[in-house]
Amino acid sequence: MAATYDGAIQELIDAFAQLPGIGPKGAQRIAFYILGADRRSAQDLADAIVAAKEKVRFCEICGNVCETSPCPICQDPRRDRSIICVVEEPKDVMSIERTGEYRGLYHVLGGAIDPMSNVGPGDLRIPELLKRLGTDQVKEVMLALDPNIEGEATTTYLGRLLGPLDLRVTRLASGLPVGSDLEYADEITLGRAISGRRDL
Amino acid sequence: MAATYDGAIQELIDAFAQLPGIGPKGAQRIAFYILGADRRSAQDLADAIVAAKEKVRFCEICGNVCETSPCPICQDPRRDRSIICVVEEPKDVMSIERTGEYRGLYHVLGGAIDPMSNVGPGDLRIPELLKRLGTDQVKEVMLALDPNIEGEATTTYLGRLLGPLDLRVTRLASGLPVGSDLEYADEITLGRAISGRRDL
Numbered sequence: 001m002a003a004t005y006d007g008a009i010q011e012l013i014d015a016f017a018q019l020p021g022i023g024p025k026g027a028q029r030i031a032f033y034i035l036g037a038d039r040r041s042a043q044d045l046a047d048a049i050v051a052a053k054e055k056v057r058f059c060e061i062c063g064n065v066c067e068t069s070p071c072p073i074c075q076d077p078r079r080d081r082s083i084i085c086v087v088e089e090p091k092d093v094m095s096i097e098r099t100g101e102y103r104g105l106y107h108v109l110g111g112a113i114d115p116m117s118n119v120g121p122g123d124l125r126i127p128e129l130l131k132r133l134g135t136d137q138v139k140e141v142m143l144a145l146d147p148n149i150e151g152e153a154t155t156t157y158l159g160r161l162l163g164p165l166d167l168r169v170t171r172l173a174s175g176l177p178v179g180s181d182l183e184y185a186d187e188i189t190l191g192r193a194i195s196g197r198r199d200l
Numbered sequence: 201m202a203a204t205y206d207g208a209i210q211e212l213i214d215a216f217a218q219l220p221g222i223g224p225k226g227a228q229r230i231a232f233y234i235l236g237a238d239r240r241s242a243q244d245l246a247d248a249i250v251a252a253k254e255k256v257r258f259c260e261i262c263g264n265v266c267e268t269s270p271c272p273i274c275q276d277p278r279r280d281r282s283i284i285c286v287v288e289e290p291k292d293v294m295s296i297e298r299t300g301e302y303r304g305l306y307h308v309l310g311g312a313i314d315p316m317s318n319v320g321p322g323d324l325r326i327p328e329l330l331k332r333l334g335t336d337q338v339k340e341v342m343l344a345l346d347p348n349i350e351g352e353a354t355t356t357y358l359g360r361l362l363g364p365l366d367l368r369v370t371r372l373a374s375g376l377p378v379g380s381d382l383e384y385a386d387e388i389t390l391g392r393a394i395s396g397r398r399d400l
Contacts, residue, residue, distance in 0.1 A: 005294065006267040012252040015245045019230045022222075028291055030219045034249060035256055035265060042253040045215045046246040049234060052212040053242040056235055065235060067206040091228055094205065 009035070061132070063108035063125050065090040073106060080104045082139040084132065086158065088112050088146055096144060104142070107132065112150035113157055119150075121157060133165060140168040147174060209235070261332070263308035263325050265290040273306060280304045282339040284332065286358065288312050288346060296344060304342070307332065312350035313357055319350075321357060333365060340368040347374060 004010050009031060016027035034042050058064070059071035066072065073079060073093075083104035087093055093106050109124040132138065143158055145151035155171055162169045174192035176185055185193070204210050209231060217227035234242050258264070259271035266272065273279060273293070283304035287293055293306050309324040332338065343358055345351035355371055362369045374392035376385055385393070 005265070006256070006272070008248075008252040008255040008267060009265055012248045015248040018241075019245075020233050021226045021229055026221045028294075029221055031252065032265075032289070032291055033220050035252060039253055041218075042249055045219075046249040048208075048212045048215040049242055049246040049249075052208040052231065052235060053239055055208040056206070065205070065209055065232075067208060072206070089232070091232055094228075 058108075062106045063090075063110060063128065064093050064106060078103075081137045083142060084129075084138055084140070085142045085144050086129065087144050088151065088154075092144065092146075104140075109145075109154070112145055112154040114150040114153075124154075126158075126161070130161075133162070133167065138167065140170060143169065143171040145171075147172075258308075262306045263290075263310060263328065264293050264306060278303075281337045283342060284329075284338055284340070285342045285344050286329065287344050288351065288354075292344065292346075302342075304340075309345075309354070312345055312354040314350040314353075324354075326358075326361070330361075333362070333367065338367065340370060343369065343371040345371075347372075 005013065012031045012034065013024070013027045016022055016030050017024050019027075022030070034045070055067050056065050057067070057069055059066050059074055060069045061074045062071060064071050064073065068075075080103045084107050085096060085102060085104055086107045086109060087096070088109055088111055090108055093108065096102050096106075107125070107129050109126070109129075111119050111124055113119060113121060113124070129141075133141070141158075141162055143155050145154050159169060159171075173196055174189065175196055176182065176189065176193045182190070205213065212231045212234065213224070213227045215227075216222055216230050217224050219227075222230070234245070255267050256265050257267070257269055259266050259274055260269045261274045262271060264271050264273065268275075280303045284307050285296060285302060285304055286307045286309060287296070288309055288311055290308055293308065296302050296306075307325070307329050309326065309329075311319050311324055313319060313321060313324070329341075333341070341358075341362055343355050345354050359369060359371075373396055374389065375396055376382065376389065376393045382390070
């Protein structure tokens with residue numbers, strides 16, 4: 001007998017092992033957890049997968065995931081319509097919402113410029129962003145891309161593209177993470193913290 | 201707006217966050233992976249969960265998970281029926297099968313004695329084990345429980361229970377893991393390796 005499980009168990013393990021962040025051991029652990037759980041909760045998990053796939057769509061305005069288009073943020077009359085925060089992915093919207101510091105609108109690009117993966121500006125929702133900027137309402141675009149190579153390239157590209165427009169274009173501050181130790185900061189982060197120093 | 205996603209997305213994240221080894225960030229990452237994947241593979245994952253739950257049962261003889269009872273190992277005429285390996289969980293059967301060193305039968309206890317979690321000998325498949333030992337065929341019981349407190353307690357308990365029977369009762373060797381460094385071995389493991397030393 002080969003060292004694999006009977007059909008349905010192995011198929012379940014294989015299905016979980018394909019998900020991001022789950023290795024073969026983790027997939028096995030999850031599969032046995034499901035086999036040990038009651039039938040109802042296993043069915044709930046299966047239903048949640050199918051329901052999310054069926055119900056979820058992308059907002060026609062900002063590109064965020066939602067069940068109604070336009071999404072609740074784009075529809076909310078209390079949001080500040082003069083500022084648009086540009087992010088890479090829908091999950092970045094949630095990260096910024098959690099801070100409670102931002103009350104404007106969003107624009108999800110759907111990624112960042114990454115020549116190694118053949119993602120160019122044409123693959124991102126940049127025309128949709130320019131169309132939104134055509135109205136008088138928007139006074140500021142806040143670029144909130146990931147602080148890595150792809151995010152920096154996209155920030156630079158958008159900075160040049162939006163520069164000629166009559167808008168304030170800003171980006172998130174780089175510097176030391178709150179609660180961290182100066183001693184353990186890498187040189188680039190510490191350099192950014194110095195060049196971006198502020199008056200007390 | 202609260203910092204949660206629209207209904208179906210949040211339900212999917214919550215469903216995954218309940219699985220072992222998956223935290224809130226990991227659950228979010230998996231949920232967005234599924235939303236980005238094609239509908240077919242999301243449906244396959246949902247189907248695998250339901251199918252495994254429906255098809256999988258426990259072998260009436262050894263307690264291993266299987267689609268047919270008795271399981272393929274218990275039914276296999278080439279297995280050595282004179283030795284039974286006692287393990288805690290079905291996944292332990294697979295770990296021992298992968299070594300290719302064992303050709304006997306198994307008995308899955310369904311856990312280990314753990315007073316902290318209110319698991320006593322009565323909660324394990326020990327009566328089923330004793331019933332199997334009633335036949336003349338079985339000459340040896342090999343205890344292969346986890347080398348932790350619960351596994352040791354169960355090994356001790358079973359050792360006393362099976363001692364009076366006309367059987368060889370063995371346990372897995374403790375010692376240094378192959379490929380490891382003597383310098384980094386903990387004192388208990390190194391102590392076991394010394395007390396269990398063998399002649400060359």
